[in-house]
Amino acid sequence: MAFAALIDNMFSKLKNVTADGSCRNCTRRSQPTPKFARNQANAPPAKFGQISSLEFQARPGPSGLQSAAGPFGLPVLPEIPVSESTTGHSGLSDTPWTTVVSKRKQPAPALQAPPKRPLQQQQNQPAPLPPRPNLPVLVIHPKPETATTSAQLKQLLETKISPHQLGVKIISCQPAHGNGLLVRTETLEMSRTLTTAINTHVDLGPVCNVREPRKRNPQILIYDVPTLPGDRDTAEVEFVAKLRSSNTLPEGTLKVLFRKKGRGSMQHWVLAVDPSVFQAIQGKGRLHWGFGSLKFREHLEPTRCFKCHRFGHIRSTCSAPVELCSRCPGDHSYTDCPKETPVCRRCREYNVRNKKGPRLPLHHTAVSDKCPLFLREREELRKQTNYGP
Numbered sequence: 001m002a003f004a005a006l007i008d009n010m011f012s013k014l015k016n017v018t019a020d021g022s023c024r025n026c027t028r029r030s031q032p033t034p035k036f037a038r039n040q041a042n043a044p045p046a047k048f049g050q051i052s053s054l055e056f057q058a059r060p061g062p063s064g065l066q067s068a069a070g071p072f073g074l075p076v077l078p079e080i081p082v083s084e085s086t087t088g089h090s091g092l093s094d095t096p097w098t099t100v101v102s103k104r105k106q107p108a109p110a111l112q113a114p115p116k117r118p119l120q121q122q123q124n125q126p127a128p129l130p131p132r133p134n135l136p137v138l139v140i141h142p143k144p145e146t147a148t149t150s151a152q153l154k155q156l157l158e159t160k161i162s163p164h165q166l167g168v169k170i171i172s173c174q175p176a177h178g179n180g181l182l183v184r185t186e187t188l189e190m191s192r193t194l195t196t197a198i199n200t201h202v203d204l205g206p207v208c209n210v211r212e213p214r215k216r217n218p219q220i221l222i223y224d225v226p227t228l229p230g231d232r233d234t235a236e237v238e239f240v241a242k243l244r245s246s247n248t249l250p251e252g253t254l255k256v257l258f259r260k261k262g263r264g265s266m267q268h269w270v271l272a273v274d275p276s277v278f279q280a281i282q283g284k285g286r287l288h289w290g291f292g293s294l295k296f297r298e299h300l301e302p303t304r305c306f307k308c309h310r311f312g313h314i315r316s317t318c319s320a321p322v323e324l325c326s327r328c329p330g331d332h333s334y335t336d337c338p339k340e341t342p343v344c345r346r347c348r349e350y351n352v353r354n355k356k357g358p359r360l361p362l363h364h365t366a367v368s369d370k371c372p373l374f375l376r377e378r379e380e381l382r383k384q385t386n387y388g389p
Helices: 002-016 035-042 053-058 150-160 188-199 232-246 275-281 345-353 372-383
Strands: 137-142 170-176 180-185 208-211 219-225 254-261 267-273 286-289 292-298
Touching: 137 150, 137 170, 137 188, 150 170, 150 180, 150 208, 180 188, 188 208, 219 254, 232 254, 232 286, 267 275, 345 372
Parallel strands: none
Antiparallel strands: 137 180, 137 208, 170 180, 219 267, 219 292, 254 267, 286 292
């Protein structure tokens, strides 16, 4: 019964309400409760510092007017005027932007490493050896009928001629191949004066001869030549003839100078060739020889004595009283050397003589192919070689 009475009451109220929302029994219009007001009534209480929706509703808009009621009692919000300075759809004023800087620590900029300074050359650090001064050179050879050594020839020249009286300054005098001497003077005019004085001397003219050194022909070293039958001269003639018939070579001299020990019973042969022949075979690396081939290279080794380990002469013409060690500066044979670390005696002497010059490395033997003095002599020998036009 209560439910039916409730339904009848609701229908009776709906009949009294007109289309515009007014009540027939009342003189004033009914004001429906706005939606946001109903939400406000059911909303929880505002926290401290929080603005409630009711307070926000009561605030006047930018125009300073209260909101008016629209159809069905809903409020109409006033229109907010948009100034010309506003941009976009947000309606914000043209205020300057504030750059937000991150509080995170920025990484430190990478510092460019300073360029490395070149290491200063220390006093004992090895330095390249400067080339030998280009001084005039004279070759003094005893005549074939005179049996004399390089030391005896030098003593004879000193007793017969005074370079100081001739106005000649001699820089060096070294033993040369064939019991001769290599004399270096300060100027070319001094070398000519000394040449004339020796060749026209009454006592020295019949004994020795002075001339300027001639450029040598290129030399090649042929590896591992097998033992050939016959005597030495016949074997050399047949070897050169077989080389010419097996290769296309221009006209020119091919002369066997000497032989060196090779592998096993074989030998390395050193030949002096004409500049035109050297140009034809340079860079090939091998020479045909019958039904085979032989490897070769340019032979560019200065004359060196293996008794005193100096350059310019050989053991048979050396004037040293005893054999000198090639591993240390001692006066003994290298077979009896007690030193474990080699010390080149010639580089050591060079450092003692040239205290203000470059320092040469010492830890190598006197017969090493890496010795700075040997390398300098080899370059000098290259300059004295006639390679042709």
